[in-house]
Amino acid sequence: MADADERRTVGRWVLLAYRLPREPSTPRITVWRKLERLGVARLGDGLVALPADARTREQIDWLAEEIVEAGGVATVWLATPGSAAQERAIAATMRAARAAEYQTLIEQARAALHGAAVERARTGRRLRGELRRIARRDFFPPAERDAARAAVDALTAAATTAGAATAPRATTLQEERA
Amino acid sequence: MRWATRAGVHIDRAACAWLIRRHLDPDAEFVFVDDPAEVPADATAFDMRGVELGHHGGQCSFETILGRYELDDPVLWKLAELVHEADLDDERFDAPEARGLDVALRALSMIVADPRVLELSGPLFDGLYEYHRRALLLGREPA
Numbered sequence: 001m002a003d004a005d006e007r008r009t010v011g012r013w014v015l016l017a018y019r020l021p022r023e024p025s026t027p028r029i030t031v032w033r034k035l036e037r038l039g040v041a042r043l044g045d046g047l048v049a050l051p052a053d054a055r056t057r058e059q060i061d062w063l064a065e066e067i068v069e070a071g072g073v074a075t076v077w078l079a080t081p082g083s084a085a086q087e088r089a090i091a092a093t094m095r096a097a098r099a100a101e102y103q104t105l106i107e108q109a110r111a112a113l114h115g116a117a118v119e120r121a122r123t124g125r126r127l128r129g130e131l132r133r134i135a136r137r138d139f140f141p142p143a144e145r146d147a148a149r150a151a152v153d154a155l156t157a158a159a160t161t162a163g164a165a166t167a168p169r170a171t172t173l174q175e176e177r178a
Numbered sequence: 179m180r181w182a183t184r185a186g187v188h189i190d191r192a193a194c195a196w197l198i199r200r201h202l203d204p205d206a207e208f209v210f211v212d213d214p215a216e217v218p219a220d221a222t223a224f225d226m227r228g229v230e231l232g233h234h235g236g237q238c239s240f241e242t243i244l245g246r247y248e249l250d251d252p253v254l255w256k257l258a259e260l261v262h263e264a265d266l267d268d269e270r271f272d273a274p275e276a277r278g279l280d281v282a283l284r285a286l287s288m289i290v291a292d293p294r295v296l297e298l299s300g301p302l303f304d305g306l307y308e309y310h311r312r313a314l315l316l317g318r319e320p321a
Contacts, residue, residue, distance in 0.1 A: 030236075037268075054186055062233045069234065136267075 010084050014052040015043070016060050020072035027070035034063055039098065039137025041090045049090065051139050052078055095140040102144035105130055109151035113158060124156035179203045180221035185210040187292045189283045190265040191225045193240045193257070195296045196303040198224070201249055210292045238265045256310045257303070 020028050038059055040048035050056040057076075064074035081087035105127055112123035131152050138145060181198055183191045187210070199206045209221055217223045224231035225239035234242050240261040244254055263269070263276035264283075282302075287295050312320035 054188075058188075061227050065227050065233060066236070 010080050010087050012052040013049045013079050013081065014057050014060050015047065015049045015077040015079050016040075016064055016074060017077065018046050018048075018064065018067045018072055018074040020067060020070060027067075027072070031063065031067060031070070034066075037133075037137065038063075039094065039139065041094050043090070049079075091140045095142045098134060098138045098140070099142035099144045101134045102142065102148035105134070105148045106144065106151045109148075109155045112155055117158075120155055120158055124152060127152045127155065179205065180207045180209055180218060182209040182211055182217040182221040182223045183225050185212050185292055187283075187287055187295045188265070189280050190238050190240055190261055192283055192295055192299040193261045193303060194224050194231075194243055196300050197240060197243055197249075197254070199300070200304075201251075201254070202243075202247060208293070208296065236266075236268075236270075238262045240265075253307055253311045253314060256314065257306060260306070 018031075020031060022028075035042075035048055038050060038056070040050050043049050050060060057078075060076055064076050067074040081090070108123065109127055112120055112127075115123070131148055134148075135145070181195070181203070183194070187195070195206070195208055209218060211217055214223070214226050214228060217226070222231065223229040224243065226232055231243050231246060232239050237245070238258075238261055241258045243249075244258055259271035260273045260276050260279060263271050263273040264280035267276070267280075283295070283299060286298060290298065309320060
């Protein structure tokens with residue numbers, strides 16, 4: 001029974017094993033940034049993983065191509081973790097990495113709440129974009145995701161109602177005059 | 179002429195197929211394969227790993243084809259920005275509509291087969307071409 005459960009919960013992953021020349025450093029940095037953007041789990045030196053789906057497989061494929069074009073070596077693998085516990089551990093590190101990103105965003109949203117309306121609106125828009133970028137690499141959503149969404153919503157709501165709040169007040173004044 | 183690409187068409191491949199048919203080969207016939215090894219000998223492969231008409235130097239396949247066939251129509255390069263952002267989302271260009279276009283193509287590919295995705299998305303790219311052609315002439319978004 002436990003075995004059956006374990007098999008059901010282990011998913012398919014896409015792995016990229018790669019090696020890039022030490023010099024020039026530009027392609028190394030480009031690849032590193034792209035991997036960060038994809039939210040990969042780093043399994044070891046030159047070995048990264050993502051849960052496999054059409055999008056991640058394609059992204060990893062193109063990145064492998066780019067590494068080869070930069071004079072490196074890259075192979076792409078489809079794999080299943082040897083145990084559910086192992087997969088949970090990898091998922092936990094990925095979840096923690098996203099949680100930290102959401103936390104930074106929550107702090108920025110809270111700090112901006114006390115700013116001027118224009119500043120709140122601007123920060124709200126920027127953080128909404130950032131939230132979307134984090135969500136795209138968030139394969140195992142932590143509790144912080146909803147909190148981050150709520151914090152950005154609160155910020156944009158504060159920014160829009162600050163402008164709208166003057167309208168009913170004006171009506172009241174007119175009614176009082178009448 | 180025959181052209182081959184990966185099955186499960188999304189934005190870059192749909193846009194490339196449109197580009198090929200409209201600007202390179204009106205009689206283009208498309209073949210969809212699951213593995214690069216399945217590409218027929220007489221077909222030109224695009225948007226696949228290890229082929230000339232793929233991603234190169236941080237560009238998507240649509241941009242690669244424009245460059246390779248020296249298509250210098252500025253409207254096509256404007257569409258290339260859209261396809262690039264929809265496909266790679268690396269914020270090299272400002273194309274906020276790209277996200278919506280990517281979702282629309284992904285959604286379409288969930289309910290119909292690849293040849294039908296090309297049939298349905300073709301008029302959309304025709305329309306986007308016209309939109310950006312007018313935008314370029316007007317110097318602002320057309321109504």
